[in-house]
Amino acid sequence: MYRVLVSDNLSPIGLKLLEDHPEIDLVYEPEIHKDPSALKEALATTDGIVIRSGTKLTEDVLSGQKRLKVVARAGVGVDNVDLVAATRQGIVVSNTPDGNTLSTAEQTIAMMMGLCRNIGPASQSMREGRWDRKLFTGTQLAGKTVGVIGLGRIGLAVARRCNGLEMNVLGYDPFLSEERAAEQNIELYRDIDELLVKCDLVTVHTPLTDETRGLINAERLKKMKEGVRLVNCARGGIIDEEALLEGLESGQVGGAALDVYVTEKAGANDKLASYPNVLCTPHLGASTEEAQEQVAVEAAEIVCNFLTRNEIRSAVNMVPISGKELEAAKAYLDLAYRLGLMLAQLAGSEGIKGAELQYRGDVTSQPVKLITSAFTSGLLSAALDDTVSIVNSDVTAKDRGIAISQTSTSETGAFATMISATVRTDQREITAGGTTFGNDFLRLVKLNDYQLDAYLDGLMLIYRHKDVPGLIGAIGTTFGKHQVNISHMALGREKNEPGGEAVAVLNLDNAPSEEALKEVQGHPDVTGVQLVNLPPAKAPLPWLGL
């Protein structure tokens, strides 16, 4: 059974999906996120977690978590997850990007309208028994210019609705093409400052990143139209809250509609909320039944499918791959992993500086980036134990200054498909190439300049020798004397001619003693011996991190 913790409120439909799953043990603790140490403790016995914005998965909470493998965010923003820490720990983080787009766009429009027509204070005045029509004269949206900052899913949905309201829509998003903006009737600006000075209203829809924190700051506010209205239904901090308070105080800002805040808890935003021209909601953009059901179902499915079927959907810290795609790529992932594991053992204590992979033939139709990550996890796991997986191998290699590169060609060579990897150490280069054979049998077909056909599993003894008569028999006799059974043998010769240098790969059923190895090493025609230990054929793939 896999234990899944839900640490925020989640729609019952998502909870039911988890509860009914035969391989999932659901732990529903929607308040646990309020106590980071309790959360950390609970994660130690958790395989997957479903969160909303309340749960903060900080570096401290994630550090040392060995069992946790997947985080599903029921929502878009993953700024409450330390992605670097999660990736280093080999934890896949996924979100549910589409489920709340429309609800958040509608909230944005509602906030714009509410702000411009004083809906909040007018309603409050009636609750207090007043009838103040003059006090609440508003502003019409039609004909006004709105600047939409961030034109992703929500920004574009907001822009479409603003167009429908007959507003002039200006947009800023460095990652949107002019063609796409024009299709949506958005006047695209490449310079945010040029856009801001033209707007009656500005609404932000970017993620919160180092680049977008304080994007709308004091300096920019001062240059905007006097009385400009601001809307933030994205993340607290994109509009600098101190600058906003100053702007409201001076009248430079005519009003603000806020759904999100730097600090999201009762009382933390009293000052902002006290302005009559500020409309506040407590992070409700995604809080509709429809959106909550959709994100809850998607998040529950992400965790279940990941844990029980190895499917990686909507991952934000690695290449997503469906269960079906993973199944199709499994043999190649395994092959690459074994090549990495083998090359690391052949390199021994020589510092590995980098590796180049070459993909040929059929394998190029597979997700080769992920296959390279599998190679890298093999290369590193020899030294770094079971903490390396395809989720964190790239970043772990980078941290250690190991440069990994890859090239692909759909042209086939001697084999219909081949993965070849060359590792550079301080002293030399070592190359190993492998292929899949028949029903996913893995073969080592190249070792440096030698062509051979060896099984790529279990205990392998690799020795270089002079290609002279009698040597194979002598090695066989030595191992026979020491009770070591040889299950398979492969030979590769220099230029495939007799009499030169050769390499042999023996697959052994049991480990040779020191004495047996010394005897092989001591043979006058043997020039080098190394043992390589690989998982048995078709062993489970825990290094996938799945």
Ligand SMILES: NC(=O)c1ccc[n+]([C@@H]2O[C@H](COP(=O)([O-])OP(=O)(O)OC[C@H]3O[C@@H](n4cnc5c(N)ncnc54)[C@H](O)[C@@H]3O)[C@@H](O)[C@H]2O)c1
């Ligand atoms: N209030 C809520 O309840 C609620 C609900 C859903 C999402 N959100 C927030 O809304 C944000 C947007 O969601 P989305 O689904 O549209 O995400 P998205 O990824 O589809 O869109 C984000 C857009 O921002 C753009 N962007 C990034 N950096 C930028 C910058 N420096 N300047 C201008 N544009 C930049 C990106 O190019 C992208 O197009 C999320 O990150 C989330 O924080 C809030």
Ligand SMILES: O=C(O)CC[C@@H](O)C(=O)O
């Ligand atoms: O968890 C929530 O309800 C908020 C979701 C929203 O902020 C998001 O980023 O998707």
